[in-house]
Amino acid sequence: MKYLALLFVLFGCSVASQSDIGGQYLGVQYVPDPLGEGFAPDSDPLIRTDAFDCTTFVETVLADGDVDKLTQIRYKNGKIGFLNRNHFIETDWLENNSDIVTDVTAQYGETATRVVVTDKENWFRVVHGIETEFPAKRAVLHYIPYEKLTRIQNTEPLIVLFIAGKSEKNDKIGTDLAVRHMGFLLPNGMLRHASSQYGRVMDTDFYEYATSRAQDNNNIGIMLVKIK
Numbered sequence: 001m002k003y004l005a006l007l008f009v010l011f012g013c014s015v016a017s018q019s020d021i022g023g024q025y026l027g028v029q030y031v032p033d034p035l036g037e038g039f040a041p042d043s044d045p046l047i048r049t050d051a052f053d054c055t056t057f058v059e060t061v062l063a064d065g066d067v068d069k070l071t072q073i074r075y076k077n078g079k080i081g082f083l084n085r086n087h088f089i090e091t092d093w094l095e096n097n098s099d100i101v102t103d104v105t106a107q108y109g110e111t112a113t114r115v116v117v118t119d120k121e122n123w124f125r126v127v128h129g130i131e132t133e134f135p136a137k138r139a140v141l142h143y144i145p146y147e148k149l150t151r152i153q154n155t156e157p158l159i160v161l162f163i164a165g166k167s168e169k170n171d172k173i174g175t176d177l178a179v180r181h182m183g184f185l186l187p188n189g190m191l192r193h194a195s196s197q198y199g200r201v202m203d204t205d206f207y208e209y210a211t212s213r214a215q216d217n218n219n220i221g222i223m224l225v226k227i228k
Contacts, residue, residue, distance in 0.1 A: 021157040021184050022061040022192050028052055028201045030194050035074070041128060042082055046071065054182050055089070057194040057201060058159065061184070062100075062227070073097060083124075083132060089161065089179040090116045091137040094225070101159075105224040109144040114163055114220065116141060119175040126174030141178055143221040146214035151207070158185035160206075161223040162213060180219070 031051035036042030047067040063069035072078040076096045086092035105111055120134040143163040162181040170176045183193025191206040213219040
C-alpha cells in the first residue's frame with residue numbers, strides 16, 4: 001500500500017516551532033477528556049499541560065499553550081460552556097474554526113466522501129443525560145482512502161485526521177462520528193500524537209501507523225487540514 005504525506009501551514013509566529021511542533025510535550029501522559037470548564041458538568045480545568053488526549057494535544061499546540069487562544073479553538077465564538085464546546089470535529093470544530101483551518105485533502109490525492117450527520121441533541125441525552133435543543137447537522141468530509149495514499153515529501157508539519165466509517169458504536173452514543181484520531185505529521189515521516197494505546201504523547205512512524213489502522217475495514221482513510 002502506498003501512503004500520503006500532507007501539507008500543513010501553521011498560523012502566526014506564536015505557534016510552536018515548525019521544526020519541532022509539540023516536542024515539548026513528548027512523554028506527557030494520555031488521559032481521556034482531560035479538559036473541561038472548571039465546573040459541572042465537566043469540572044476539569046480549561047487548560048493543562050500534564051495530560052492530553054489526541055484532540056486536546058493538537059488544540060493546545062495550536063494555541064501555543066495559551067488559555068485564551070485555546071478557548072477560542074475549543075468553544076464556538078470563544079464562549080466557554082459545556083453546551084457551547086466544539087464536541088464534534090466533523091460539524092463543530094472544523095466549521096467553528098474555519099477562520100484558521102481549511103480542508104485541503106483534494107490537493108494531495110484522489111478523494112472519496114464520507115457524509116456525517118451529527119445529532120447533538122440525541123448525543124447530549126444518551127451520553128450525558130442532558131436535555132437540549134440542537135438541530136441535526138450534516139457535513140461532507142473529503143478523505144483519501146488508504147488504498148489511494150501516496151508518499152509525499154513534506155517540508156512542514158502537517159495535521160492529519162483519521163476517518164472511520166459508520167458503526168454500531170455510533171448508534172450506541174446517539175450520533176454518527178467519523179474522526180477517530182488526529183495528530184501532526186512531521187517532515188521526517190513521524191506522527192506526533194497523544195496515543196491511547198501507549199498512554200503518552202509520542203512519535204510513531206506515520207506509514208506504519210496508517211498500515212495498522214487500515215487493517216480494520218471500518219478505518220477508511222485520512223483527511224488533510226491546513227492552518228490558514
